[in-house]
Amino acid sequence: MxxxxxxxxxxxxxxxxxxMPIVLMMALLGGLLVLTKGSAIAPFVYTLF
Amino acid sequence: MRILGLSAYYHDSAAALVVDGRPFAAAQEERFTRVKHDAVFPANAVRYCLAEAKATLSELDAVVFYEKPFLKFERLLETYLSVAPAGFRQFLTAMPLWLREKLFQKRLLSDELKAIDAGFDPARLHFCEHHLSHAASAFYPSPFERALVLTLDGVGEWPTTSVALGNGAALDIVKELHFPHSLGLLYSAFTHYAGFKVNSGEYKLMGLAPYGAPRFAQTILDRLVDLKEDGSFRLDQTYFDYMGGLTMINPRFEALFGEPARSAESPLRPFHMDIAASIQAVTEEIVLRMTRALSIETGERNLCLAGGVALNCVANGKILRDGRFKNLWVQPAAGDAGGALGAALATHHLQFGGARETPKTLDAMSGAYLGPAYGQSDTEARLTAAGAVFETLEEEELLARTVAALGEGQAIGWFQGRMEFGPRSLGNRSILGDPRSPVMQRTLNLRVKYRESFRPFAPAVLAEDVSSWFEHEGPSPYMLFVADVVEARRHAMTPEEQGLFGIDKLNVVRSDIPAVTHVDYSARLQTVHAETNPRFHGLLRAFKAATGCSVLINTSFNVRGEPIVCTPEDAFRCFMGSDIEMLIVGDCLLRKELQNPGLMHDYKSSFELD
Incomplete structure (x- = not known):
């Protein structure tokens, strides 16, 4: 919270x-996205994200 | 007041402890995990800093992360919106990371810190903006009461370039250039185009530049960069792919220069050398326009630099010789690792109102020797446990034997005192060689470091003798300035030699110290000072007494792709897996021929190529 x-x-x-609406949409879709694999470490192009 | 700074989760994780406004301890996580540019939470580096201060996390006044995740998230969302639908692939790659972890970085960091000390209070966790962290790392340790501070890098939150004014304990950012217009990303785009790894191969591109001619510089300025008189610029994004795609450049970029991007490890041709020379020339032009305009605008006489682009020592040398600023100081850990130090310094001075005492010596970085050290008895125990055969010598004998071995053309592993903070080895975790030898550059590159033969080596020179070898005056303790070998020490090239091209030119003996003289007679200088590194200074004096030469080759103690060694065991492993012929660890001397052959191993394939 x-x-x-x-x-x-x-x-x-x-x-x-x-x-705010984008974040809300992403929170709704988040469940799906979160289930995909990945790591907190940026995987490729420089440190863009 | 004790404040711990952290950088993590992007590249070059590090921790740095500031005590009463002075850098006290700092180390990069890669040195402990042995993974180059490791981006994990720097738990080992944090533990080291705490051990050095004999403190626990909960005893510290604050812990500061070097950037603000929400601002970065804002930049990502706005960027994706601005390029939509083109950026969908990057969006799909980035968002799961953010929604699962990065957006909740405060909790992530708190959990990691609590794992180190369960009593840590998350309310003591702060966040400092990325470019303010860089600016603080450049200004507060500098020897200046007031200075202009210029930070240039790829990107943090929004800014890619920032200008700040430092005065006493105050530091104010006065202007910024924002993403996607970034000098760091432009240089990285060319690093990728020339076939090197982004974020680690930029040095190679800089080292390759003197072999080529800047025949594409005008094309870059005409088509890619809209450069203004004051050094501000915009990049034409129709040639790049980093805003929404998964690479730095797009096919239009390749078409502009007429060749596809070079694939990694494929042969380097004159074309790539010309590309390197061109982007280097453009970088210098942009940086010089900025510093010239800023000197007129502010009237400041002192300049501090940080951010990854400040590691471009060729450009730094040009700023210095341009003479617009009387004094120039560059943070030795100018990349993101140094952001950990800057975040802690900014919090001390700007948030907690800590006073600043301007350093009376070279600077407040203690020669960048801020990492772990190992006592003599500890070193002997560690080497014995590793199976090493060594003898322990008095300093005079140790230096004499080292000088004799250097004179015989041997490569020496030199491990002393506290490890350096920042990407350069400065005489405590170094491989040393005789710069007078005409074969040393090739030998060290190919047999000891297993790296590309075109890469130059840096000289370490007695600070008091620098002007008799190089066209440079004053300190350069961190290898962050390039200067030419003095005329009197250069060798005239025959017309035949002058006709040689590219890497063939490297084998020509161009000066009294050919192993550290680049093809354009330049060298990346380290001045060695008795007050910050008395033993290395003593070695150089002993070498000078024996040979008349007060210069040594100083290259990092590692092989290609390996983080610089941290412990005596790391040093011994690297010694046994490469052609280093003698190893000095503290007062211990190890000769290769006396070691157990069973401990020799194939080492170079242990690390991913950088």
Whole structure:
């Protein structure tokens, strides 16, 4: 829960309210995405993500 | 006040401990895990920093991560939206990572820190912006009361270039260039095009540049980079693929230069040398335009640099000789590992209001010797356990025997004191050789380090003698400036030799110290100072007394693809798996011919090529 409030505060501070629907959509799709394999370490192109 | 800085999860994880505003201990995780550029949480480096300070995590005032994950996430989402639907493949690759772990980095870090010390309070975990971390790492340890701070890298959150003003304990970022317009990414795109690994092969590209001619520089400036008078620029994204794709460049880029990207380990041709020379020339042009404009704009006389691009020592040398700034200081751990140190320093001064005492010596980095050291009795126990045969000598005898072996053309493993922080070996985890030998460059490259034959070696020179060997004055303790060998020490080339091209030119004896003289007479300097490394300084003095030469080859103690050695056991393994002929660890001397042949092993294939 603290994560959600921090994310909310972040969007408020950055005035990026329009990111909210994208994040919500991704949270819904997240279940699917999270199930795919991967690691926290960026796999290829430089350190873009 | 004790603050721990962390960098992790992208590349070059590291931990750095700052005590009362001074760098106290710092190390990269790769040195412990033995995985080059390791990006895991730096648990070993954290434990080392804590052990050095005899502290626990919960006793520290704060732990700081070197960038802000939410800002990075914002940049990713906005980038994907801006290129949609083209970036869908990268989106699909990146988002699972973010949704599972990276977005929850605070919790991830807290869990890791609690695994080290269950009593750690997550409220003490802070985050510092990526470029502020770099800027802090460049300014606070510098010897300047006030300075202009320029940071250049691939990308952090949004900024790729930032300009800050440092004054006492204050540090303010005054302007930035944002993603996707990035000098670091431009250089990396060419690194990829020339067939080297992005994020590790940039050095190779820089080393390859003097073999070629910058015949594509104008094409780059005309087509890829819209460069303004003040050094700000925009990259034409129609030639690149990194915003939404899975590679750095696209087919348009390849068509522009008329050849496909070189595949790794395939032969290097003059074309690739010209590409390297061209991007190097453009990089220098961009950086010089920036520093010239900033010197006029701010009137500052001191300049500090950090960020991965600040490791381009050729460009740094050009800035220095350009003379717009009276003094130039570059953070030795200029890449992301140094961000750990900068995050801790920024938190100390900017968040907790810690005062800053301007260093009265060279700088506050202690020669970058911030890593682990091993006492003599510990070293002997470790070597004995590893099966090594060694003798323990007094310093005078040790130096005399080393100098004699160097004079015979032997490659010497030299392991002393605290490990260096940053990508360069500076005389504590080094392989040394005689720079006067005309065959040493090839021998070290091919038989000892197993790396490409075109790569040059760096000289370590007595600080007091630097001007008699190189066109350079003042300190260069971190190999971050390139300077030419002085005219008097150069050898005139015959017309036949001048006609040689590319790597063939390397075999020509171009100076009194050919092994460290690049084809354009340049050398990547390390000045050795008695106050930061008395034993290495003593070795150079002994070598000078015996030969008249106050220069040694100094290259990192590792083979290709291997992180630099950390422990005496690492050093012994590397010694037994390569053609290093003598190894000095502390006061212990090991000769290859006396070792148990059963301990020799095939070493070079143990590491993935870099």
């Amino acid at each position: 603290s994560f959600l409030s921090e994310l909310g505060e972040f969007m408020l501070a950055r005035k990026k309210y329009w990111l």
